[in-house]
Amino acid sequence: MKRQHGFTMIEVLIAIFIFAIGFLGAGALQMASLQSNQNNMYRTQAIFLANEIADQMRTNLTASKNGTAFNNINTATITTTTVNNCKSLDTGCNANDLASNSLIEWSKNFKSVNGVPAILPNGSGTITRSATNTNNFEIKIQWNERDWQGNTNVRSHQEAEYSLIVTL
Numbered sequence: 001m002k003r004q005h006g007f008t009m010i011e012v013l014i015a016i017f018i019f020a021i022g023f024l025g026a027g028a029l030q031m032a033s034l035q036s037n038q039n040n041m042y043r044t045q046a047i048f049l050a051n052e053i054a055d056q057m058r059t060n061l062t063a064s065k066n067g068t069a070f071n072n073i074n075t076a077t078i079t080t081t082t083v084n085n086c087k088s089l090d091t092g093c094n095a096n097d098l099a100s101n102s103l104i105e106w107s108k109n110f111k112s113v114n115g116v117p118a119i120l121p122n123g124s125g126t127i128t129r130s131a132t133n134t135n136n137f138e139i140k141i142q143w144n145e146r147d148w149q150g151n152t153n154v155r156s157h158q159e160a161e162y163s164l165i166v167t168l
Contacts, residue, residue, distance in 0.1 A: 032067040039145045039160070045119050046141040046162040048107055053127065053139055054166045056102040062095035064168050069099030070137060073127040122157075139164045 063069040086093035086101040093101070110123045120143035128135035144157045 035146065042120055042143055042145060042160065043162065046123075046143060046160075047164075049106070049119065049125060050139045050141050050162060050164040053102070053106045053125070054164060056099075056106065057137065057166065058168060060095055060099050060102065063099035063168060064137075067099065067137065069096050069097050069103070070127050071129040073103060073108040075110045075123075075125040078103055133167075135168050137166045137168070140168060
């Protein structure tokens with residue numbers, strides 16, 4: 001009987017096949033991790049945007065509590081023209097002008113401007129005053145996330161939402 005030295009071709013092919021399956025699995029895991037990170041970044045941006053406008057509402061209590069400046073707002077319907085470059089009450093603006101300017105600046109985050117994409121894909125924001133307690137506002141941010149459909153290899157876009165209730 002002859003002694004065998006080294007590996008046969010079939011053993012080498014099987015080893016390569018096993019390593020290839022392992023590398024494909026690691027690659028799929030990396031892609032899933034990247035997608036999850038992307039969706040988490042969108043969620044973080046939504047939280048930031050909701051808190052940003054909530055802080056603007058707290059800063060301008062006159063327009064928030066007494067006026068209709070922050071009631072039934074949808075970023076899709078806001079024009080992007082500022083009100084007399086109104087940044088503070090010190091510049092001769094009234095509370096409603098300041099609120100309008102805050103909403104205009106906030107809505108720019110949801111639109112592509114000069115080739116710069118919006119912060120959230122297909123994002124929108126709404127602000128609604130509670131009918132039962134007029135000091136409560138709901139700030140709702142919506143956007144599209146990409147996700148895998150069930151056990152298939154098909155990617156789908158599903159709507160995600162973050163909601164913040166603010167009491168002033």
